Structure formats: structure tokens, C-alpha cells
Amino acid sequence: MPSVDFHGYDASAGYTYGFCPEMAPDWLDLAATMAGSAPARASGDAPFRYLELGCGQGMGLCLLAAANPQGQFVGVDFLPEHVDHGRAVAQAAGLTNIQFSDGDFVALAQQWPAAFGQFDYVTLHGVYSWITPPVRAALVRCLGQATAPGGLVYIGYNAQPGWLGSVPFRHISRLLKEESDQPSEAVVQASIALFDQLAAGGANSFRILPGLKSRLAAVKRQASNYLIHEYLHEGWHPLWHSEVAKEVADGGLAFVGTASLAETLLPGALPPPLGATIAEQASSVLRMDVQDLVINQSFRRDVFRPASSSASVASDAVLDAMMLRLLKPVDGDSLTIATSFSEITLQAPAYAEIVAALGSGARSMGELLALPAMRKQGRSNALQIIALLLHARIAGIGRSAPASIQTVQGLNQFIANGAARGRRYDHLAAAALGSAVAVTPDDLLLFDAWLAAEGRTDATSLAAACGEGGAPAAGDTAITPERAAVFLDQTLERWRKLGVVA
Structure with missing residues (x-):
């Protein structure tokens, strides 16, 4: 890796392998629809093009490409180590709908490659608040050139005043x-x-x-x-929402809403005096900045789209057709959900019907809203409960036509094998979601051993196999037969429903 800065960006170390669920196409369509704006695609099985600028190690993009074979994915990053890793993962996993490119935002802004064209989804996470103002201005020009009419742009960035x-x-x-x-x-x-x-x-x-x-x-x-x-970047600068909205307006983009679904409850979920103060501000950007001041916002996930298509309105029918799936069980009589503004505790009557319905299989948003307890809540309140369950990763959105399990299995096997050898991977592709699910180091070590045994193993043998590879995944605790039994009896069953494994 180079030891010098590039446009003021410290290029001395590769980035992490993380994944952001809010960047998935279906999630972005849901976020736009809940904000009253049309999704980027009319239907979940429609083909689309997806660009990530500053794609880092490329792992997030590979997860999305595996789970969305109807999409074409392009990742751009200026660090050769990142691009090489993304290409190696895609090749090893047999992904044919993804490409990676070395790219400098300043050069790309001067001449956007004709081969790139335009995209239905353009995303960037973190990088916007890590680069110098001239590079940000170039990036905004890239966004304007890269976004197709009706497309959606996701920008995740360090926000003020939380920093x-x-x-x-x-x-x-x-x-x-x-x-x-x-x-x-x-x-x-x-x-x-x-x-x-x-x-x-x-x-x-x-x-x-x-x-x-x-x-x-x-x-x-x-x-x-x-x-x-x-x-350590020269351009490190947490930004207010109003600053970002003003900058991207120069690229022809208008604010749609937030991809942080829990924040769709604001300002109504705040104490009434604070909510009223926010609501009485004269402009939308002023209201958003005052709201961020109230909650001490530290990271925003803003969704924009070309101003020419910002007036497109979503129908309830589009929202009601979106499919949800259960990601994990819920125990107890209540559920406490951490958000950017507070902890919200839901009592079981508020969500139990939804969890029970999803426990027996995928359900559309419309089906969930039609449940007796949800009808009693009213549509607006019911949507807020569903938003909180999605935010807490209790439920997942999966509007896209499910990918073939073979498409994701090659990538997931690569991830499990790499994690067992020290790579800090932490997600697996989920064909039924068009996205990915979070996993623990122990999960990946068990998965790798299970795959090596071709699924023919019991809990005792699986735990022993995990110990043969050296240090345990968690670093200091060996995997017990009891832990292996949970993996075999519960985790794998949940993964099969989500299309993580056949």
C-alpha cells in the first residue's frame, strides 16, 4: 500500500469488510416508498444497474451481486488493494454480474466513462465526509452523471453534531x-x-x-x-444535512428521505415540546438540522434522486407488495430497540402477530398491515412498528425475485473458508432477501466445518472439527457441542429459509 496521501486521503491501510443493509436495492426502494417517493424499480424482478463509489474491499457489493442476479453491479475505488480484493472474491465465487474498476473521482468527473453509463442505484458509504472539498465537488459531478432518471442515490456520512x-x-x-x-x-x-x-x-x-x-x-x-x-484523512469533516443537501443539489439531486428507517418516526417520537420546535422551523433543511441537534446525530443515511424525478409519488399498492421475512426469533414479552435518538420498548401485543406471521413464511407488507392487531393500530402506527422491526434486524425486506441458491452458495462458501483462516468477514449473502445477513465468527467457523463435512456431521464431531483449525473463532473460547447443536438445529434452519444455504 502507498504510504503517502492521495488527494489528502490516507492510503496506508485497507478498509474493513463490512456490509450495510441500508444499501441493498430493496431497502432503498422501501425507504423511498415510505418517504412517499417512487422506488427506482416498478417491480422486484426488474433488471437494474447498481454503482458503488468508494466500494472499499468490495465485499458488500459482492454480497449484493450474489443475492441479486437480475442486477449488474459496478464498484469503483482508488485503492488497488481494494479493487484486487473485490475482483478476487467475485472470481472465486463465480459472480458474473459484477465488475470493479480503479477510479479517481476527480478524473471521473472530468470524463465520465461511456462504458459505465447510468445507474438505477448509486451508493457511497462513509467516504463523502472523509474527502477534501474539491474531491467532494468532483464526486457530486460524478453522481449527477451516473444517476439515471428516476434512480436513487444513497449517501452515508459522518454527521454533526454527534462528532x-x-x-x-x-x-x-x-x-x-x-x-x-x-x-x-x-x-x-x-x-x-x-x-x-x-x-x-x-x-x-x-x-x-x-x-x-x-x-x-x-x-x-x-x-x-x-x-x-x-x-487520519486531511478531508475528515462531519457534515450537517443542510450542507450535503446543498452540495448535491449542484449535481441535480434532491433529498427524498432517510434509509435509517427508525428515524422515519421523527419528530413524532420525540417529547412533544421538542417535536413541536422542530416542526415549526421554516424550511425542510432547517427542520432536519434542528432535529439532528436534538438527537445528537452522528451518522446519516440520506437518500436523494434527480430533482427532475423527485415529484414521482409512490402508491400504497407498491409498498403493500413488498415482501418481509423473519431474520431471527423474538423471545420474551417485550422488545427494546436502540435507535439514534432513544431506546424504544415495544410490548408483545404490538409486534407478536407480525413475528408469528413471518415465522411461518414470507409475508407482504399488505398482508402484515391487514392483521387484526395492525388494523387496530392504524396504518401509520403499524408502518412505524414494521420500520422498527426492520431497523432492529428482526425482519428483513426482500422485494426482489429470490436468487438461485447456487448463486449465493459459492460466495458464502468462500466467505466461511476465508473467515476460518482469519479474514474478518461478518455477513453471508441471502438469496431470499436480495441482501445479506449478519453472522458471528463462531457461525462462520461452524459453517466452514459443516461444509467441509458436506453436511454429514453431528454436534460433537462438528465442535471437534472447529478446534482442529487452531484458535477458536471468538479468540478465547472453544466451540462446545452445545454451541454446535444450536448451529445445526436452529441457525442452519433459519439460513435455509433466507436462502443462505441449500
Whole structure:
């Protein structure tokens, strides 16, 4: 990897292998529809084109390509290590509907490749608030050229005011990088050590900025390659929604709504005086910034579309046709869901009918809304409950025609094998969702051993096989036969329903 910055971007370490469910095509269509805007596709089985700018290691894009064979996917990143990894994964998994390209936003903005064309979905996660203003301006020009009429644009970015407590740590980290010739990883560790000293000595900043202490604690739990990408770029700059909306308007894009479905409850879910204060603001961007100030927003997932098609309105019929599936069981008499603005506790009568219906198979949104308890709630309240279940990953949206299990199985086998050998993969493709499901390191180690045994194994043998590969997946605890039994009896059954495994 290069040790110098590229357009002010620290290129000394590869990024993580994460996946963001909000970037899936069906999720974006749902987010647009819940905001009253038309989806990018009229039907789930319609072909589409999907672009991710700043695609990182490409794992998220490969997961989507495997789960959506009717789509054509393109990933662009300027780091050769990222592009090489994405291509290697796609080739090993036998994915034929995806391509990766080296790309510099500044060069692409000057001449958008004719071979790229336009896309129904254009996404970028994180990178927008990590690049310098000139590069952001170039990226906006790329968005304008890349987005097809009626298409949707997802931008996930660090938002204000939630990062105010991090400004001192970021400033000193970047200054240490500029003032020393140490590798970036060493700079991060030196910055952590310095702030530990300041906290122990009673520096006033820790009293005035209580978020600084919690941010330092969070930093210590995160991988160094993530921290390099999060804090050491010259262009690191958390943004207000109004700033982003104004910038992308130069590319002909208008705000649709949020892909963070729990936030569709706002401002109504806030205490009445605060909700009223937000509602009385004169403009939509002012209302959004005041709302973010109220909840101390730290990350936004905004959905935009070309202004020329922003007036397109979704019908209830489109929303009602969308299919949901159960991702995991719900135990107990209540469900507490963490959101960006509070913890919301739902009592079982509010969601039990939905969970029970999904437990017996996929259901359309319309079918769920027609359940007796949901009719009693009223359509608006029922939609909010469903939004919370989706946000909490209790349910998943899957409007697309399910992919062939063979399409996802090659990728999932590659992921399990790589994870068993130390790669920090954490999702598997799900054919029935057109997306992916989160998995634990233990899940992947068990899955790899199960695949190696061609599914012919019992819990005791499976647990023993996991121990033969060296250190246990969780790092310090061996996988027991009881844990293996849960995998065989429960996890695999749930995965089969979601199209993760045959």
C-alpha cells in the first residue's frame, strides 16, 4: 500500500469488510416508498444497474451481486488493494454480474466513462465526509452523471453534531501524522496513549466535552485499519444535512428521505415540546438540522434522486407488495430497540402477530398491515412498528425475485473458508432477501466445518472439527457441542429459509 496521501486521503491501510443493509436495492426502494417517493424499480424482478463509489474491499457489493442476479453491479475505488480484493472474491465465487474498476473521482468527473453509463442505484458509504472539498465537488459531478432518471442515490456520512466530542482526538491524530514520519498505525496508537495521559491528568477538555471520554473508549475497541480511515484523512469533516443537501443539489439531486428507517418516526417520537420546535422551523433543511441537534446525530443515511424525478409519488399498492421475512426469533414479552435518538420498548401485543406471521413464511407488507392487531393500530402506527422491526434486524425486506441458491452458495462458501483462516468477514449473502445477513465468527467457523463435512456431521464431531483449525473463532473460547447443536438445529434452519444455504 502507498504510504503517502492521495488527494489528502490516507492510503496506508485497507478498509474493513463490512456490509450495510441500508444499501441493498430493496431497502432503498422501501425507504423511498415510505418517504412517499417512487422506488427506482416498478417491480422486484426488474433488471437494474447498481454503482458503488468508494466500494472499499468490495465485499458488500459482492454480497449484493450474489443475492441479486437480475442486477449488474459496478464498484469503483482508488485503492488497488481494494479493487484486487473485490475482483478476487467475485472470481472465486463465480459472480458474473459484477465488475470493479480503479477510479479517481476527480478524473471521473472530468470524463465520465461511456462504458459505465447510468445507474438505477448509486451508493457511497462513509467516504463523502472523509474527502477534501474539491474531491467532494468532483464526486457530486460524478453522481449527477451516473444517476439515471428516476434512480436513487444513497449517501452515508459522518454527521454533526454527534462528532463534536471527537474533534480534539481527530485534530491531534492528524497533527501527529503530519509532524512525524511514523506509520499511520503507530500514529493512531500514539494518539490514544497521549489522550490516556491527558484524561488521567484531569485535562479540562474531558470535563467540558463528555463525549471525548466515550469516544476514546470506543476508539480502543476498534481495529487500527478502521481508525486510520476514520481519523487520519486531511478531508475528515462531519457534515450537517443542510450542507450535503446543498452540495448535491449542484449535481441535480434532491433529498427524498432517510434509509435509517427508525428515524422515519421523527419528530413524532420525540417529547412533544421538542417535536413541536422542530416542526415549526421554516424550511425542510432547517427542520432536519434542528432535529439532528436534538438527537445528537452522528451518522446519516440520506437518500436523494434527480430533482427532475423527485415529484414521482409512490402508491400504497407498491409498498403493500413488498415482501418481509423473519431474520431471527423474538423471545420474551417485550422488545427494546436502540435507535439514534432513544431506546424504544415495544410490548408483545404490538409486534407478536407480525413475528408469528413471518415465522411461518414470507409475508407482504399488505398482508402484515391487514392483521387484526395492525388494523387496530392504524396504518401509520403499524408502518412505524414494521420500520422498527426492520431497523432492529428482526425482519428483513426482500422485494426482489429470490436468487438461485447456487448463486449465493459459492460466495458464502468462500466467505466461511476465508473467515476460518482469519479474514474478518461478518455477513453471508441471502438469496431470499436480495441482501445479506449478519453472522458471528463462531457461525462462520461452524459453517466452514459443516461444509467441509458436506453436511454429514453431528454436534460433537462438528465442535471437534472447529478446534482442529487452531484458535477458536471468538479468540478465547472453544466451540462446545452445545454451541454446535444450536448451529445445526436452529441457525442452519433459519439460513435455509433466507436462502443462505441449500
